Amino acid sequence: MIEAIAFYCMAAVALTGAVMVVTLRNTVHSALALGLSLAGVAGLFACLGADFLFAGQLLIYVGGIAILIIFAVMLLGRASNLHLRQINQQWAAALLVCAITGAGLWRLVGIFRHTSSSAPATATTRSIGLLMLGDYALPFELISLVLLAALLGAVFFSRKDIS
């Protein structure tokens, strides 16, 4: 029972945040709402018993990415002018596309409607660590390379003297 309440709360947080992200005019508010939504997702991870993921989500997403975005928005300054429309003119078509996708997904989700689990949640950190340094060692190394490349790229792009 308590799990259900937690789930619904977290879900509400995540969805509300998400809706705010795409609808709010002010980009700063949007970015803040993103942080909220990401935190909600983190809560959902916790509900699923993914402790390491929960921590990672909070640290990287809420603590890192969301903040980074807020910084960026503030750096842009004037770009977030509020008098402009923030939604473009193809919203109707986009809505249609979303509806179609939703219909498709609905059907797929229906397959798992009654799949439930009775297994208790266990600590996962150790297993993840073993996996990453064991079977997934190569992807692990590669993703670190990707991160390095992204870092270098970001530094390169944001240099002042680039024209």
Add this chain to the structure above:
Amino acid sequence: MRMLEHVYLIPLIPLVASFIILLAAPEDPHSPMPLVGIAAIGWCLIQSVAIFYGAVIGSIHIPYQMDWSWFSFGATIGGKPFLYDMPIGVLIDGAAVVMLVVVCLVSFLVQVYSLGYMHGDPHFKRYYAYLSFFTAAMLGLVVSSNLLVTFCCWELVGFSSYILIGFWFERAEPAYAAKKAFITTKLGDLGLYVALLLIFSLVGSFQIPQIAQFVAQGYMPAGAATAIGLGLLCGAAGKSAQFPLFIWLPDAMEGPTPVSALIHAATMVAAGIYLVAKCYFIYAASPIAMFAVAWAGALTALLAATMAVVCYDIKRVLAFSTVSQLGFMMCALGCWGYTAGLFHLTTHAAFKALLFLCAGSVIHAVHTNDMRQMGNLSKKMPFTALATFVGTCAITGIPFLSGWYSKDMILEQVYEYDPHLFFILALSAVLTAFYMFRLVFLTFTGTERDLERYRHAHESPWTMTVPLGILAALSIFSGAYLSHNHLFERLVHFDPPAGLMPRMNVAPPGLGGIVFAAVACAILFSYRLYGRHDFRLAEDLKRRLAPVFNLLERRYYLDDSFLALVDLGDRTAKMAFWIDSEVIDRIFVDGWDLLAQLAAQLGQLFDALFIDRMVDETGGLSVSVGGALRWLIRRGMIQEYLLWTAAVLSTLAFLIAWR
């Protein structure tokens, strides 16, 4: 008999000579190469005369046939497939024997004559190559036993005619005339082509004896025989310049005059007559085709004769006269006068070649074709004048000259078959006398009308006058020789199948006398109009009959009709191309565009309806529609691409999920 075993060499040797002349030596106005051509045709002439002589004395048995395998292709006749072995071979019958002599003789004389006439022409050598090539093709046409090979040679003589008419291609008129001649004859050849297809689809062979046998055994349906006969007539009308396809022949006079003598008077234009004669068994099986031949010939004879009356160009008068005489021959063939037609062909070859070569001699002397600038030339060139006079008498039918024998034969035959045709031909004969003597009077008698030209006029060199002399002798004596003891008739005759003889009237005695009297009147009338120094009467007559003269000078508007036809063809072509580039191409190229636009319109409509439901107060329909329009036509927008991608993917996902 041995002679005939190598008769296939007769067309081949001039062919080889032609290529030797063309390729073996550089272009040179004084090249000795023409002698090769003359030697080749001389050899052919000796052979042909020997064959003719052998056939006359009976030491050579005709018809003689010899075939070689050429190539084979699969064919199906009446549902039965077989491998048709196309033969190439020779078939020497009486007509072919005579034609061989005619072609070789005229060709030989013309080549000798050209030594003088074309002397110093920059393309002297090439001229001889072309002449030899023409002779080869023409001889091939004569001796071939295979109708398809005949057709091939038929086209090749047309091709030689094209290159020879256009020999002086630096001027625009010969180039145009060459093209016109080829296309007009090609128009007739279409009929011939279809006739050949029809023959093969029925008989399964192109061999003339086999086709004849097929007809003789009565397998040939009457309708098919008529169709084939008419098709052949089309081809013959093109080549032999019959109504209404004779328009090319007067223009063909742009070529060198010896060429006109050889190709457009004596030999090639007779090919049509020869073809009809060669396929006479088909006409024998179809009265309708026969009737068409007769009337085409008669009409041509009359129309051409009337046009010659008003013409002042010496070569064109002769051209019209040729057309008219060919009409005589055609008409004779159409009246069961097989022998008469070919007899006239033979005699005509001699005197018409003579007349053309005389005209060439005159043109060589005064450098103009216009008879109004000549006059009194008999003083300057007596030999030419005499030869012309002989030729004129022959063509007019003065008794005991060659033309008299053949023309008399035709008129009698035609009267027996159909008196209406006889009157038309008789009228043409009278007109012939009139315009031929008009030519003689205008050119050689009266006063010199262009002193400058008159002063420069001179008699031609011996290379030109000797052929004239030989031809003049032939024009005088050949008729008598050939009709002596029915020599020609024994050699060249057609035996109609039993029970197919047509109705016959009996020609009244003295028919020839009446015609001759009329001819004599015409000559006197011609003398009255043109024989003396003043032409006031002629001018007066011309003024009174202005509309008629106009009609004749415009050649019955047939040339204009031809031009209109060409114009029509051009317009059709332009229209076809317009359709091609503006309609068909558009349908396929712009079709996709159109489809895309249509889809866009539909999408817009859908959007309008969709948005109509969904739009909030502030948005407003117009803004949304405008927006929809804008996103339909904008380009380069990332989100638009994204949207399309998403749309496709989501649709796919939807389809997969709900399958």
Add this chain to the structure above:
Amino acid sequence: MNILSIITFLPLVGALVILALPKEKERSVQIVALLCSGLSLILSGALFFFFNRQTADMQFVERMPWIPSINVQYFLGVDGLSYPLILLTTLMTFVSLIASLNIKNRIKEYFFWFLILEVGMLGVFASLDLVLFYVFWEITLVPMYFLIGIWGGPKKEYAAIKFFLYTLTGSVFMLLGILAVYFKSSPHTFDLLILLQSHPTWERSFQILIFLAFYLGFAVKVPAFPFHTWLPLAHVEAPTAVSVVLAAVLLKMGVYGIMRVSYGMLPLGFQWFLPYLVIIAVINIIYGALCAMAQTDMKKMVAYSSINHMGYCLLGIAGLTVTGFSGAVLEMVNHGLITGALFLLVGVIYDRTHTRDIGAFGGLAAKVPVYAGLMSLACFASLGLPGLAGFWGELLCFIGAFPRWKLYTGVSVIGLLVTTAFFLRMLEKVFLGPLNEKWKDLADVDARELCALLPLVALTIYLGIYPKPALDLINATVGHMAGLFK
């Protein structure tokens, strides 16, 4: 390694060698290209002496599994239908390569693509497995696209993309057809020889449907009305040698496909389509000739005359007789030679004057007699003068079509007249009449051009006088093909 494989893939070897050569060694590139295609020509010519003329079976067969899981084979072989075309392909490619020696820019790529194109064309004619056939068919597309798109005239991009889209659209339908017959046959197979035997079990409606799919693919290539509008543009924009190959070989792929695949594999569908095919043929003949008559651009005129000549082929096929089939094959070969020569000749004058406008010339015969002679010969051959090759193909097509389609054949004979008219008009305007002073320094054909032209001209004359060598190759096969409807 079978002889056919060697012939087909020799140019590929050449292409790879060229790829390995450095860009600057232009002379070596040209030599390698000529060597490989020349060798291919010699080998295919040598087959002429080993070719069995008595049998309709496939000869020089090579067969091995390629993708066994779906029963695709590497299966090559020739008979009297494909062998003349292979010979034509190797000859025309070699001639075109000689004619391309004056290409100045991006030589390495040019010859590379040209050799790849030859591989594709040879493969189409030699392959007896539908997948292999399709692969080679598509292979020809890419080099052609680049050859037109890079070395072409002012509107080359448009022409190239149009060519590409048209043929691609057509071949997509063909692919559908191939898949359909694969799944229809049991056991599933792409083997053309087996498929040719299995049609009696297929119902008529299926055959009609599949016939249409194949026909779309082939008709674009032929090109049959109304899918022909890519052709004039592609020809006008393509460089000379590419035009030569395009007209001489690529168009033949369409007719070959119709004869080999559509007719042999789907006789009921073919029979159903026959009345339409003959109408299309007549339209091709007359309409193509009329469009050619309206042209002022020499190359475009020749291009439209190709449409006209392909109409004769279609007419011959529609006659459904052995004569018509012989005529169609013979016409393909002859048209290849003659139109190849015509395009080369147009290229010669374009190289010198940079114009192809018929009205821009006049009286050239006095200035360039050899060129004028060759051009006249090619034109007269094309308009069907007896004694030159073009006549026999046309005649056999007409003879073959006449028993079944008397009226249509009679009407299409008009095409001969129109063809005569426009060729003679072109000759008159370009070569006859007074010399246009602008071209008084025009040079006659040089040695390279003569080298390219002489084989074609010689063959045109030889086959015109003596068509037996060509017909002997064809007879047995077409006799067998025509027996299908007995």
Add this chain to the structure above:
Amino acid sequence: MNLSLGHYLVLGAALFLIGLFGALTRRNVIGILMSIELMFNAANINLAAFNHYLHPGGVTGMTAALFVITVAAAEVVVGLALVLTIYRNSATAYVEDFHLLKG
């Protein structure tokens, strides 16, 4: 009331759709980036949920989610750097004003 896998999946789908809508409609580039982050998160929820329900005791799905988070971080870093650069050059952050892809 027991929670089933379906609940999580519906949530993930909803989050994904919201993100998709945003990515298609936001005019601001940063808005688009944020929407994409939302979609990543939706995917992560799914991964974690599948792992929990279909493979209890295992951690493969979570590991995958971790990788996704890392990639997302990298993406957002590079994306923001690009936005800043473009903004410095053209003083706009609106997608319509980016015509670099226009032919």
